[in-house]
Amino acid sequence: MxxxxxKVVIITGASSGIGEAAAKELASKGAKVVxxxxxxxxxxxxxxxxxxxxxxxxxxxxDVTSREQMExxxxxxxxxxxxxxxxxxxxxxxxxxxxxxxxxxxWDKMIxxxxxxxxxxxxxxxxxxxERKSGHVINLSSVAGHNxxxxxxxxxxxxxxxxxxxxxxxxxEAMNGNNIRVTNISPGAVxxxxxxxxxxxxxxxxxxxxxxxxIGADRIASAIAFAIEQPADVAINEMIIRPTVQVG
Ligand SMILES: NC(=O)c1ccc[n+]([C@@H]2O[C@H](COP(=O)([O-])OP(=O)(O)OC[C@H]3O[C@@H](n4cnc5c(N)ncnc54)[C@H](OP(=O)(O)O)[C@@H]3O)[C@@H](O)[C@H]2O)c1
Numbered sequence: 001m002x003x004x005x006x007k008v009v010i011i012t013g014a015s016s017g018i019g020e021a022a023a024k025e026l027a028s029k030g031a032k033v034v035x036x037x038x039x040x041x042x043x044x045x046x047x048x049x050x051x052x053x054x055x056x057x058x059x060x061x062x063d064v065t066s067r068e069q070m071e072x073x074x075x076x077x078x079x080x081x082x083x084x085x086x087x088x089x090x091x092x093x094x095x096x097x098x099x100x101x102x103x104x105x106x107w108d109k110m111i112x113x114x115x116x117x118x119x120x121x122x123x124x125x126x127x128x129x130x131e132r133k134s135g136h137v138i139n140l141s142s143v144a145g146h147n148x149x150x151x152x153x154x155x156x157x158x159x160x161x162x163x164x165x166x167x168x169x170x171x172x173e174a175m176n177g178n179n180i181r182v183t184n185i186s187p188g189a190v191x192x193x194x195x196x197x198x199x200x201x202x203x204x205x206x207x208x209x210x211x212x213x214x215i216g217a218d219r220i221a222s223a224i225a226f227a228i229e230q231p232a233d234v235a236i237n238e239m240i241i242r243p244t245v246q247v248g
Pocket of ligand 1: 012013014015016017018019036037038039040042062063064065090091092093094113140141142143186187188189190191192193194195217
């Protein structure tokens with residue numbers, strides 16, 4: 001039996017891109033997926049598609065920047081499926097711009113979604129994993145969590161933070177013998193709706209050009225499935241996944 005079969009997986013940012021692809025991939029392998037994001041129409045459609053293919057999915061509209069809504073999401077997953085085995089901490093935005101443009105509101109939003117959202121999910125969901133001494137947290141960092149480039153400063157800062165949170169969580173859970181696996185996934189260019197979050201037209205055009213080499217979100221979904229599929233005593237801690245032809 002697959003090590004994904006019957007696992008309860010909460011996915012944040014499931015309404016598009018990598019989160020949506022992960023939901024389809026994991027549900028096709030027998031996971032019970034709990035879909036979350038802000039756009040209900042997308043979540044409802046995805047639930048329908050998964051169920052129509054014989055998979056199990058429920059959804060809850062959730063904004064990761066709300067601690068209360070993240071707590072409600074965790075409670076919802078447990079009420080629907082009894083436990084939470086995996087958190088795919090995926091919701092994120094990338095409104096890149098040069099610091100000199102002073103887009104401070106966008107800095108705030110990136111920090112709120114990409115850092116605080118990841119922490120709020122951990123705060124809401126990991127306690128029940130600790131109680132059961134079993135779980136898996138998969139955080140979506142980025143190549144931007146390893147390299148810094150002009151225009152990406154704040155986004156890179158948030159993704160470096162995700163990497164730090166992943167490694168700190170890994171060490172603390174291992175130290176306490178909680179049997180919680182932590183996987184930090186750092187994609188390169190992947191086709192999704194992420195570039196739509198960029199307000200600066202010149203920056204957006206430049207990245208659209210760079211993203212011509214992008215790989216499909218299903219490639220990252222396969223990597224997520226690979227990490228979950230490992231035996232419980234094996235933790236894939238770090239994955240960097242670029243298109244073969246991506247340089248930076
Ligand atoms: N695509 C890439 O090239 C790439 C590369 C490296 C890393 N990543 C990372 O991969 C993750 C997924 O991104 P993607 O590429 O799949 O982009 P995407 O298609 O834009 O998906 C982002 C998801 O995050 C959700 N989201 C945004 N703000 C939210 C909020 N406040 N509360 C809850 N959900 C929220 C969006 O749903 P709603 O708008 O419906 O809420 C959407 O489902 C992100 O963390 C991103 O930084 C992507």
